[in-house]
Amino acid sequence: MQLNGYRTIDDDVVFRALADPSRRRLLDGLQAQGGQTLGGLTSGLSMTRQAVAKHLDILERANLVSSRRCGREKLHFINPIPINAIAERWISKFDQPHVAALSALKQTLEGEFDD
Amino acid sequence: MQLNGYRTIDDDVVFRALADPSRRRLLDGLQAQGGQTLGGLTSGLSMTRQAVAKHLDILERANLVSSRRCGREKLHFINPIPINAIAERWISKFDQPHVAALSALKQTLEGEFDD
DNA sequence: TTGACATGCAACCATTAAGTTGCCTATTTT
DNA sequence: AAAATAGGCAACTTAATGGTTGCATGTCAA
Numbered sequence: 168m169q170l171n172g173y174r175t176i177d178d179d180v181v182f183r184a185l186a187d188p189s190r191r192r193l194l195d196g197l198q199a200q201g202g203q204t205l206g207g208l209t210s211g212l213s214m215t216r217q218a219v220a221k222h223l224d225i226l227e228r229a230n231l232v233s234s235r236r237c238g239r240e241k242l243h244f245i246n247p248i249p250i251n252a253i254a255e256r257w258i259s260k261f262d263q264p265h266v267a268a269l270s271a272l273k274q275t276l277e278g279e280f281d282d
Numbered sequence: 283m284q285l286n287g288y289r290t291i292d293d294d295v296v297f298r299a300l301a302d303p304s305r306r307r308l309l310d311g312l313q314a315q316g317g318q319t320l321g322g323l324t325s326g327l328s329m330t331r332q333a334v335a336k337h338l339d340i341l342e343r344a345n346l347v348s349s350r351r352c353g354r355e356k357l358h359f360i361n362p363i364p365i366n367a368i369a370e371r372w373i374s375k376f377d378q379p380h381v382a383a384l385s386a387l388k389q390t391l392e393g394e395f396d397d
Numbered sequence: 398t399t400g401a402c403a404t405g406c407a408a409c410c411a412t413t414a415a416g417t418t419g420c421c422t423a424t425t426t427t
Numbered sequence: 428a429a430a431a432t433a434g435g436c437a438a439c440t441t442a443a444t445g446g447t448t449g450c451a452t453g454t455c456a457a
Contacts, residue, residue, distance in 0.1 A: 321432085
């Protein structure tokens with residue numbers, strides 16, 4: 168388990184990254200299709216490419232998105248781990264333990280049908 | 283299941299409320315002890331009472347905190363439901379189901395030993 | 398090699414947001 | 428009633444943030 172100080176800082180970067188609706192939409196887009204380029208993500212977002220680039224940078228710093236340079240393109244991928252970690256930490260932090268446990272169990276059971 | 287438009291708006295209010303570290307600390311405080319007053323929450327936060335009041339207002343609007351007037355005092359309580367809902371929605375939204383299920387199970391088991 | 402395409406970088410602008418100060422209202426308490 | 432306590436309201440300051448424009452760099456294709 169991590170030290171509290173570090174955890175707080177990490178949380179802060181992630182929460183702030185998630186606070187903007189445009190960034191959440193970008194995550195939606197990357198969830199729908201991984202490996203999209205900056206230009207690809209920009210088209211349809213009624214925002215300049217540069218603005219999208221800034222958002223992607225924030226998402227990358229929050230470790231919510233990872234990217235790979237490929238020639239003159241940069242491919243972006245969603246990184247679900249921090250979202251998962253933070254969400255679960257907050258469930259266990261702010262919920263009555265039994266509620267969290269029940270939800271977790273429900274999730275667990277539902278998960279069995281997916282593979 | 284809610285309509286997507288409404289959900290997005292709700293999400294936005296909650297995410298923005300959670301984006302500020304002072305507000306997350308307030309939630310921590312209310313989790314540790316419910317029914318605290320504005321003044322009580324202010325003491326120890328190196329912030330003016332008015333600033334705390336603004337934060338509490340934002341948390342209330344996000345439905346993360348509820349309050350009850352009691353004489354000249356206002357008592358505040360954490361409302362875990364939206365956190366739970368949003369966290370779970372994001373787990374299922376952005377994670378491979380089996381990863382979420384495994385983590386959830388792990389959390390459930392470990393949760394028994396947590397403070 | 399030249400032009401087109403994909404991205405990077407930097408300055409700038411407008412708005413929001415966090416926090417402050419100052420004052421007012423309401424409820425206790427003595 | 429008067430003083431003390433708890434909170435509400437509003438204007439203001441400052442810094443962060445989301446977005447823009449303009450130009451530079453790197454890569455691919457003809």
